[in-house]
Amino acid sequence: ALSDTGRQSVAVSRMDDPRPVSDKAYIKKSINSLYKYLMNSGYDHPITIKSLHLPSAKDFNHIVTFLLRRVDPTFNDGSSSIKFEDEVTLAFKLLNYPFTISKTGLVAAGSPHTWPALLAALSWLVELLQYDEVLEGSTNEDKNDDFENEENMKDVVNDPEKMVKRKEKAFFTYLLDAYESFLCGDDDRYDQLEEQLISVFEQDNVLIEREKEQFMEVTLNILEMMEELDQKGSQLPELENRRENYCDDLEKFRELERQLNEHKEALESKVLERKNDLQRIGNDLETTTQQVSRLKEIVGSQALSIEDEENMEKERKVVEETIDRIMAEKTVHNNNTWENEMKLSRELENISSTLQAYNSKAKQLRIESDTPKTSNENQLLLQLDRDRVSKGEKSIFVYGLDINEIREALGKLKEILSGNSTEAKSKLLEVLDEEDTSEEILSEKDDEVKALDSRLKKSDELYNRETEELRGAIAVLQNETKTIETKISSIRDPVALEAALARHECEHTELEALRQEKMDEYALRKSAVTAEIVRAVEIMTNHKEYVQKRLYMHNEYIQVSLESTEQLDTGIIEELDSM
Structure with missing residues (x-):
């Protein structure tokens, strides 16, 4: 649209620029507007507000090319032999820019004395582009307004503003087309347009009448429901009494549920403690089993006498008997604990049932005695608090x-x-x-x-290290003993054999004692x-x-x-x- 309208007239009168192009505030405002438009329009070159105060010739070339290509996509694409300065000047003339752009200023675009005028021209071009975008968007919006669609017609009926807008638009469209037909002398088309306008208003009237009937049906249904509710109003006192009874039963049920939950939590905590104890005992048993296995390995690698084995066997029997006795005592203790817990639970349930019966009688007594209700109307009631009962305390509420x-x-x-x-x-x-x-x-x-x-x-x-060393020394002595025994058997010298055996036996005894x-x-x-x-x-x-x-x-x-x-x-x- 801009290229078509811009190329219609080239010869325009030039005048002095009334804008304050040299004012710092105006320059700052123009730079911000230009930067915002470039960022929102997808400018593909790096740029900052600081660089726009005194841009280089290359940056100015990119900016102008980007803006003018939104008007003419063939601008500065290399297909023309015209210089960049001449092409920019010609483009602004074709767009009817009212002021003269100096070619010398375009060559030195970033200089302080030429940049303000060029910045003002770019601001004018940005405003022109923004106006063109708004105009194009408004045209597309008018094209997209389709009131012939049934769903759109329902929306129009539900929204009076849309209906008025539709009628006004239809009337102005009729007025424009009818005036055009009048100027052209086309009476048949004029009658046709009048019939179309009448059909639009009649269609709106039909839709409004249909909507009116629907509202009347809804209103009649609401009135019938109101009459039914008025008839059912006589049952309200009885329903309120039943509701109060249900609320009382609900409170009792919630209280019982709370007590059961507390008892359940206590039992769960005890079960968890028992599981932890069992796991701890299992871990201790596993550790003990590993220690016994390790000790068995150590004992198996040692040279034990018959007396040592008999003593160890006796100690093992004593330990087993002790373990059996402790396990029996543990079983008895667990059984006693479980019986006491069950007995306590039954007693608490009996107390809770007794208190519920008492509270029910207390409520009946308060109602029958016509006692006025105050904020302390629950003074006659008692509640069971398991924690406070376990501590020996009582909840007493005094009334009167x-x-x-x-x-x-x-x-x-x-x-x-x-x-x-x-x-x-x-x-x-x-x-x-x-x-x-x-x-x-x-x-x-x-x-x-x-x-x-x-x-x-x-x-x-x-x-462990010294034990291994002792075992190694014993093994060496045993090897030496075997070697000496072999030598003695070969020599057949009883005296030397006995002396060697005595010496080695003595060394063995000393090492064993150590x-x-x-x-x-x-x-x-x-x-x-x-x-x-x-x-x-x-x-x-x-x-x-x-x-x-x-x-x-x-x-x-x-x-x-x-x-x-x-x-x-x-x-x-x-x-x-x-x-």
Whole structure:
């Protein structure tokens, strides 16, 4: 569109540029507009706002070529022998640019005295391109407005603004075509256009009438539903009573569900503890089995006497008898624990059933006595809290006191709970400090345990190494003994044989005694290190459990105090509102 309209007239009058092309603010605004348009239009060369203040001749060439090719795709494509400066000047003349562009300025485009005028020309070209894009988009939008489609007609009926727009557009289209037919003297086409306009309005009237009938049907249905609801309104009191009964049953069911969930969680925690104990015992058993296997290998490689074997057999029988006795005691203990837990569960269920029956009777008593409802209407009710029952506490709710006495008692209780809450918070901070100290002590103990483990590992390695050395020495002595026995048998000298045997027997006895001494020494050291490690672990475990128990107690106390304070505040506010 721009190329067609631009080439219609070349001869235009030139005048001075009234724009402030040398003003810094105008230059900055033009640069920002040019940069934004280039970025949004897919300019394929690197460019920045800073480079647009004084661009190079190459950048200016790329920018002008990009903009003018949006008007004429053949601009500066190398097919013409015209110079770039002449082609740019000619293009702006064909586009009816009202000001003169200097060819000398195009050669030195980036100089300070020529760039402002060229920047103003580029801004004018950008505005022209933007106008052309807006005009083309508006034309396409008018082409895309299809009101003959049934779905579009439904949208028009539902939207009065679209219907008015459609009628106005149809009327102006009719007016334009009718005026053209009037100028051309085409009466037949004029009558046809009038009939088309009438058909458009009649079609809208039909659609509106159809929509009106649908609304009337919906309105009649709504009125019938309202009449049915009015007729059913007499059943509302009975339904409300049934709803209250259902709500009471639902609260009882939820309370029972909560108690069952608590009991289930307690049983699950106990099962988890038993599983952990079983896994720990299995791990200990596996470790013990590995140690026994290792000791059997060590014992099998050693030269034991008959007395040693008999002693070991006796010790094994004693250990087996001890294990059997302990397992029997464990089984009895587990059975007793299970029976006690089941008995406790049954007792708690009986207590819960009794309390439910009591609460039901208390509600009936309050209703029959015509007692006015207040914010403390649940004073006669009792609830079973398993945690508080296990601690020996009771939940007692008193009803029937004077409102002033209740308010005074609640105020005092609130002050006490606030003081207890503050004291509990301070204690919690102290416990947290103790926990930090305990963590540091625990870290130190962990380091000590690691050091003891390292010492134990080194002791085991030294024990194994020296054992191997003793075994090697014994093996060497046994080989030497066999060699000497062979030599003696060949020599047949009884005296030398007895002397050699006595000497080797003595050396063997000394080595065996040394080996036994080393084994006893390392066994004592190993048992001492193991006992020290076990003691350190027990100390750390006990301390950690103590800290966690104290934290849990303080957190629970603070939570209960806060909840009691909130309930007291809520009760006081409701009582004041009721007064």
